[in-house]
Amino acid sequence: MGIEIERKFLVDHLPSSLTNQAGAIIRQGYVIIAEGGVELRIRQKGARFYQTIKAGEGLSRKEIEIELSEDQFHLLWPHTDGRWVSKTRYTLPVENHTAEVDRFDGDLTGLLLVEVEFASLEEASQFVPPGWFGTDVTEDHRYKNRHLAVHGIPGDKTP
Amino acid sequence: MGIEIERKFLVDHLPSSLTNQAGAIIRQGYVIIAEGGVELRIRQKGARFYQTIKAGEGLSRKEIEIELSEDQFHLLWPHTDGRWVSKTRYTLPVENHTAEVDRFDGDLTGLLLVEVEFASLEEASQFVPPGWFGTDVTEDHRYKNRHLAVHGIPGDKTP
Numbered sequence: 200m201g202i203e204i205e206r207k208f209l210v211d212h213l214p215s216s217l218t219n220q221a222g223a224i225i226r227q228g229y230v231i232i233a234e235g236g237v238e239l240r241i242r243q244k245g246a247r248f249y250q251t252i253k254a255g256e257g258l259s260r261k262e263i264e265i266e267l268s269e270d271q272f273h274l275l276w277p278h279t280d281g282r283w284v285s286k287t288r289y290t291l292p293v294e295n296h297t298a299e300v301d302r303f304d305g306d307l308t309g310l311l312l313v314e315v316e317f318a319s320l321e322e323a324s325q326f327v328p329p330g331w332f333g334t335d336v337t338e339d340h341r342y343k344n345r346h347l348a349v350h351g352i353p354g355d356k357t358p
Numbered sequence: 359m360g361i362e363i364e365r366k367f368l369v370d371h372l373p374s375s376l377t378n379q380a381g382a383i384i385r386q387g388y389v390i391i392a393e394g395g396v397e398l399r400i401r402q403k404g405a406r407f408y409q410t411i412k413a414g415e416g417l418s419r420k421e422i423e424i425e426l427s428e429d430q431f432h433l434l435w436p437h438t439d440g441r442w443v444s445k446t447r448y449t450l451p452v453e454n455h456t457a458e459v460d461r462f463d464g465d466l467t468g469l470l471l472v473e474v475e476f477a478s479l480e481e482a483s484q485f486v487p488p489g490w491f492g493t494d495v496t497e498d499h500r501y502k503n504r505h506l507a508v509h510g511i512p513g514d515k516t517p
Contacts, residue, residue, distance in 0.1 A: 231411060233396045234393040235393075268427075274424050278411070
């Protein structure tokens with residue numbers, strides 16, 4: 200909950216430390232995708248269920264998350280109308296931060312993204328990505344999960 | 359859940375049969391108000407709690423409702439940011455339909471609205487309102503609860 204400051208990158212190559220992890224299986228769908236970065240996302244992570252409301256875009260955006268019961272999740276899921284992604288999430292330390300690597304499944308197989316969350320905008324701008332990170336796509340809307348859920352893996356063309 | 363077909367009217371005068379009813383106390387707030395009639399509303403009706411997602415406008419709009427726990431409701435309520443209405447709802451038969459009369463409280467004290475739900479668009483258009491109904495405001499966005507929650511009782515000027 201609150202303001203999230205994070206940067207998102209493509210993954211150039213996976214670090215060897217990742218291969219030991221099982222990862223958490225996540226599926227998430229979008230009940231609402233609206234103007235101004237407004238979205239209502241539901242997510243299953245293992246045996247737990249969540250609803251996240253987002254508003255705003257860029258480095259900072261507002262997030263409101265509550266945990267759902269399994270029943271509530273299954274009532275809402277049909278209303279995602281196929282706008283969903285499935286992925287495995289791996290967590291690992293990068294300097295004094297935590298990086299989350301998402302390996303996508305289904306129509307998005309082959310796509311790998313890594314996100315790092317920061318305590319301040321200053322910290323975010325000073326972050327030096329390690330060698331296994333690829334292009335910074337923080338501001339590239341095509342790599343938002345809501346966009347991936349609808350449009351698939353972005354092509355090679357400039358947006 | 360599903361498509362709702364309803365008409366909304368101002369109330370010219372309350373029918374005498376209403377004075378015997380206690381009515382249900384409702385408070386509802388808006389976590390999301392976005393373009394295209396998109397909204398996320400949470401509602402307390404007596405001791406029960408609901409979340410309703412709406413999209414679309416006019417006679418027909420999509421609604422998805424789930425029941426919330428009291429805890430979930432109280433986690434979301436602060437995020438309505440003061441966009442809320444409080445009202446007492448009375449239910450009574452009108453011909454073979456059910457009418458819901460809302461008597462608003464707080465900043466909206468004095469406002470009375472009545473809604474009737476129909477099984478089809480044809481039924482909605484054939485409905486002849488009884489004498490105690492006032493102006494048809496079905497298509498007047500100023501009388502949507504989400505608009506009332508932000509802007510208060512509409513003035514006398516044309517929108």
